[in-house]
Amino acid sequence: MGAGIGNWTRAVCVAALVMALAGCGFSNAAADLSAPDVPVVADVPDVPVATDVADTGTDPGAAGDGRIGGVGELSTDATQRPYTTHVTWQGDTASAATIQWQTQANAADTYKPRILFAREDEIVRNGDEIRLPFDAAHVAEGAGFTYETFDDSGTVVDIVQWGVDLSGLVPSTTYYYRAGTWGAYDEATGTLTSPDLSPVLSFRTGRAKGERLPFTFISAGDSRADDGKIAANANRLAAIPADFWLFSGDMTEVGTQAEWWYWFDAMRPILVGKVLMPVQGNHETFADLYYNQFALPGEAGLPQAYKEHGWSFTTGNLHVVGLDSNTDDTVNSQAEWLDSDLSATDADPDIDWTIVMFHHPVYSSAGAHGSTLRVQNVWLPIFEKHHVDLTLTGHDHDYERSKPVRGKQVVAAGQGIVHVVAGSFFAPPYSNGSDWWTELSVNGETGNYCEWKVDGKSMTVTVHSGDGTQILDTFTLTK
Numbered sequence: 388m389g390a391g392i393g394n395w396t397r398a399v400c401v402a403a404l405v406m407a408l409a410g411c412g413f414s415n416a417a418a419d420l421s422a423p424d425v426p427v428v429a430d431v432p433d434v435p436v437a438t439d440v441a442d443t444g445t446d447p448g449a450a451g452d453g454r455i456g457g458v459g460e461l462s463t464d465a466t467q468r469p470y471t472t473h474v475t476w477q478g479d480t481a482s483a484a485t486i487q488w489q490t491q492a493n494a495a496d497t498y499k500p501r502i503l504f505a506r507e508d509e510i511v512r513n514g515d516e517i518r519l520p521f522d523a524a525h526v527a528e529g530a531g532f533t534y535e536t537f538d539d540s541g542t543v544v545d546i547v548q549w550g551v552d553l554s555g556l557v558p559s560t561t562y563y564y565r566a567g568t569w570g571a572y573d574e575a576t577g578t579l580t581s582p583d584l585s586p587v588l589s590f591r592t593g594r595a596k597g598e599r600l601p602f603t604f605i606s607a608g609d610s611r612a613d614d615g616k617i618a619a620n621a622n623r624l625a626a627i628p629a630d631f632w633l634f635s636g637d638m639t640e641v642g643t644q645a646e647w648w649y650w651f652d653a654m655r656p657i658l659v660g661k662v663l664m665p666v667q668g669n670h671e672t673f674a675d676l677y678y679n680q681f682a683l684p685g686e687a688g689l690p691q692a693y694k695e696h697g698w699s700f701t702t703g704n705l706h707v708v709g710l711d712s713n714t715d716d717t718v719n720s721q722a723e724w725l726d727s728d729l730s731a732t733d734a735d736p737d738i739d740w741t742i743v744m745f746h747h748p749v750y751s752s753a754g755a756h757g758s759t760l761r762v763q764n765v766w767l768p769i770f771e772k773h774h775v776d777l778t779l780t781g782h783d784h785d786y787e788r789s790k791p792v793r794g795k796q797v798v799a800a801g802q803g804i805v806h807v808v809a810g811s812f813f814a815p816p817y818s819n820g821s822d823w824w825t826e827l828s829v830n831g832e833t834g835n836y837c838e839w840k841v842d843g844k845s846m847t848v849t850v851h852s853g854d855g856t857q858i859l860d861t862f863t864l865t866k
């Protein structure tokens with residue numbers, strides 16, 4: 388978790404960038420604020436806000452049933468309310484998950500981060516209330532760290548990032564949880580001492596490796612802090628039955644903490660019900676903030692400086708690789724691990740499908756950015772050598788799907804890689820184009836996100852407009 392703690396120099400750079408809209412020469416893996424993406428910081432709040440939770444007081448449940456109930460947030464201290472709560476996978480998706488959240492810094496020395504969690508078959512529903520069993524088997528404790536950054540007014544803020552790893556989970560199962568802390572639980576009265584807990588939230592574990600039952604996931608990319616449009620669609624998107632979400636970068640405009648709070652707030656309906664696995668785009672300028680806030684797999688084969696930049700996970704018969712495509716250094720530094728990860732996957736009879744996600748397109752005919760030579764030169768031969776099925780990227784704010792391509796030529800279906808650019812999760816739209824590889828392209832005006840259905844040896848992708856009213860593309864890969 389967390390590749391490092393924000394330091395004074397970088398924090399000053401945040402303030403300088405925000406106030407002067409100019410770079411300040413920091414050394415950073417994602418310093419490519421490429422044209423025409425001019426960083427503009429919108430009116431963002433300088434304090435975390437929890438908008439959709441109710442403070443229901445300090446009595447969490449009824450006496451005697453050994454369960455913790457309640458509907459909304461339980462807060463005895465507003466500075467300890469959990470926010471930015473979300474779930475990622477760092478290891479075996481079928482049996483483990485990591486839940487992270489933030490509180491204000493004054494709690495750092497006394498706060499014990501805890502998760503109360505239960506399987507869907509262990510909860511009791513009473514109207515809107517969900518009651519979770521309270522015993523040692525349903526409580527996990529974690530740890531936290533503090534990092535210093537600036538809010539948009541230039542004021543130094545200390546952020547406390549908490550994380551709890553859950554393990555021993557059951558595959559393909561919805562888990563319900565409350566994140567936060569408490570003092571003690573009195574079984575006789577059903578009361579917690581000093582609870583500061585989120586409402587009951589949920590996520591779903593991954594499929595057992597090699598399982599071939601159908602499942603759905605969603606991918607999106609490039610929101611660039613347009614939180615208003617995300618928020619307008621988030622409840623609908625959260626209701627789409629899906630195992631998890633992928634996000635292909637450019638969540639933020641500049642990547643300041645205030646923008647991150649806005650993104651987490653806008654995405655909240657999705658994040659409190661699904662695992663989301665991200666990669667870093669070029670607009671996550673302050674890389675430490677991104678890596679501090681997302682607990683991602685620490686792949687053993689990656690150089691220490693690039694831990695969490697590249698990651699992979701398997702769910703069922705699908706293998707997903709995430710990569711940091713931001714610079715020549717990041718591309719070169721992940722190549723050896725990528726080769727080894729894909730080599731193992733290619734030889735694994737449990738895996739039918741391999742998708743690689745990163746921000747900068749392999750092939751893109753959009754005028755704004757276009758194809759990415761460093762990716763074509765270094766990663767593409769590795770993808771082709773190990774029979775990757777599809778690359779999923781963004782950066783160009785449009786939609787484009789390639790024909791199957793291998794060795795820089797169009798080949799028959801099943802013989803090459805399909806390259807998808809889907810970079811319009813409400814970022815400023817770009818116009819699309821067409822080139823020798825193009826099967827279909829759509830400009831970014833409508834926005835887009837992708838719904839993936841993996842069904843054994845078939846994978847169908849449906850690309851929706853951002854508001855969900857149009858289908859922009861649908862295609863099926865089979866093997």
Ligand SMILES: [Fe+2]
Binds near residue numbers: 781
């Ligand atoms: Fe973008």
Ligand SMILES: [Fe+2]
Binds near residue numbers: 746
């Ligand atoms: Fe980008």
